[in-house]
Amino acid sequence: MTRVYGERATELRKVFEAAPGQQLTRQSLYERMGATEVGKADERRNIRNTLPALVRCGFVAKEGLGSAATYQGTGKAKRAPKAPEELADTKRQRNAQRTATTAVRTRAARVAQQAANTPAPAKVEALHSGETVDQFLARGGRVQRLTAHWEQAA
Incomplete structure (x- = not known):
């Protein structure tokens, strides 16, 4: 989290600590954090964006979906920073x-x-250079003749 979200998360944890056992909606969180005024849409959006991080960390439990969701503090304390x-x-x-x-x-x-990790290359049959079609047929080869486009038109 960025510094701003870290500060907002701290404020949100304080709100949940002040209301143990209460299930709060987003609207009640906005009211408690003073973000209900008309010009505070960005602050409400930032609060909304910070709540999932608190849920993932286990500080807050969420029930429901969307605007009807309720949030409740779990009582889990934040770890003290290491020296x-x-x-x-x-x-x-x-x-x-x-x-x-x-x-x-x-x-x-x-x-x-x-x-050891590289697969062995597949063996390729050596081509017989200078071999005529008759010699190829004599050793058992098969030739498939494809018609050219000018032959197909007729």
């Missing part, structure tokens, strides 16, 4: 795991892997 030391530690662990799984391979190993 910079924790973030650096998890990043270090993730990078160590990534380098362990993708071990540095030599060029020969990569070429061998590529050769």
Whole structure:
């Protein structure tokens, strides 16, 4: 979410925390957030766009469809942000795991892997160069004669 949606999501969570157990429609959310005036259509649209993210995260439960849908806070708390030391530690662990799984391979190993994964080319019959039609028929070949367009017109 962008910063604006993050701020709006925080405001929406506060509205749901202030009304535990209540099922709120979008209209009642607009009223509680002060977005019912005529010039606040963009704010109402932004609230409408933020609600699905809160539902996906589990902060809000939704019942129904469309304008008749009701929303209710689940009581799930937002996770506290990690300290910079924790973030650096998890990043270090993730990078160590990534380098362990993708071990540095030599060029020969990569070429061998590529050769193993490449399907073998289908065998193509060698063409007999300089062979006449009679020789081709003599060794069992079949010739299909197609009529030309000028022959078909007659």
